[in-house]
Amino acid sequence: MxxxxxxxxxxxTPLDPRVLEAMMPYLTTQFANASSVTHRAGRAAAAAVEKARGQVASLIGATEKEITFTSGSTEAINMVLKGVFERYQTKGRHFITCQTEHKAVLDTFAYLEKQGAEVTYLPVSGSGALDLALLEASIRPDTVLVALMHANNETGVLHPVRDIGKITMRRDVLFFCDATQSVGKVPVNVTEIGVDLLCLSAHKLYGPKGVGALYIRRRNKRIQTGVLLHGGGQENKLRAGTLNVPGIVGLGEAASIAQKExxxxxxxxxxxxxxxxxxxxxxxxxxxxxxxxxxxxxxxxxxxxxxxxxxxxxxxxxxxxxxxxxxxxxxxxxxxxxxxxxxxxxxxxxxxxxxxxxxxxxxxxxxxxxxxxxxxxxxxxxxxxxxxxxxx
Missing domain, CATH: 3.90.1150.10 (Aspartate Aminotransferase, domain 1)
Incomplete structure (x- = not known):
């Protein structure tokens, strides 16, 4: 062979040649810092970032202001779970997740348990399915957030995220969805799901490694995750640092292609x-x-x-x-x-x-x-x- x-x-996933083509100018001639908006080159880089933000938002049914660029889903998961634990302690310290979640979720919760969080780990059936009645019964007055993935990375099993969203909305708890494996493969619309926070990674949908996005709902209610990185106020003042313009452009192009195809x-x-x-x-x-x-x-x-x-x-x-x-x-x-x-x-x-x-x-x-x-x-x-x- x-x-x-x-x-x-x-x-x-391999990098789609069309994504690489979109990235190439920002890896070569259009290399400016997207925060340097005092000159034309910087403004062009900033415009490219905002175009990509719109492409990602369109793919998942969000608005541009609800998209924060990250280095990928693992960073977003850590940012959300640790941030919500820190910011919502007046409501409670109880979280709900599932035994089949990605290690990025399970390991972060293991860390938070050492800090005083209480975590319920829901079981699954022999086919990997959740018991939604058990999920709702597990929600307590001090439950802050439910963290459940959309698609399992090992089996491909899909959780009924719309039904989960209805439960969390009815019970007034936050719903965080790791949609890393599903975005770009099956329809994901944050409004239809009723999710409050959602993460994705470019390299799972034929984009570059080292870049992803976090959706944080801004409509109807404000979600507080805390600041991941201080320093320059970039990315909605949540994640300071020089933006990875080529990677962000690649994610945007990958999102656009996925939406069409x-x-x-x-x-x-x-x-x-x-x-x-x-x-x-x-x-x-x-x-x-x-x-x-x-x-x-x-x-x-x-x-x-x-x-x-x-x-x-x-x-x-x-x-x-x-x-x-x-x-x-x-x-x-x-x-x-x-x-x-x-x-x-x-x-x-x-x-x-x-x-x-x-x-x-x-x-x-x-x-x-x-x-x-x-x-x-x-x-x-x-x-x-x-x-x-x-x-x-």
């Missing part, structure tokens, strides 16, 4: 994803994790029972796959997401994430089915565990 088949788009691209990816699952689940003892719940169109998490995912990935060196979140893929522990869904350690260690993207082709999927099938059969043929299973 001459080319790498890249099926790890949930970890990061989302419907057709989602359908194309869902078709390829279904073809992949149909081909691979012909293998015995092979199941799709999260199959009973709504999912992103590009993600399939599959357990190839009675083997190790690491062995499978080594056996297909020309296919880029993942055994879980890129943030924790180097650990030996089983996926916390799959464990929360009730999988055994063995099945969690046997699970592989296939995340398709804009540049995935039908030929890629056909080749992947063949290569993975051959490798799984080979590994199982030499596995005493598989032989014992077959003889039972």
């Amino acid at each position: 001459d080319r790498l088949i890249y099926l790890d788009n949930n970890a990061t 989302m419907d057709t691209e989602s359908l194309r990816l869902a078709t390829l994803r279904d073809k992949l699952e149909s081909g691979l689940t012909r293998l015995p003892a092979t199941v799709v994790n999260g199959l009973g719940s709504p999912r992103l169109p590009n993600v399939s998490n599959i357990a190839f029972r009675h083997l190790k995912a690491d062995q499978l990935m080594v056996g297909v060196p020309d296919i880029a796959l993942s055994s879980g979140s890129a943030c924790v893929s180097g650990t030996r522990d089983p996926s916390h997401v799959l464990k929360a869904m009730g999988l055994s350690d063995a099945d969690a260690h046997a699970s592989v994430r296939f995340s398709l993207g804009r540049f995935t082709t039908d030929e890629d999927i056909r080749t992947c089915i063949c290569e993975v099938t051959e490798t799984v059969n080979s590994l199982r043929a030499s596995s005493p565990i598989w032989q014992l299973h077959n003889n039972e």
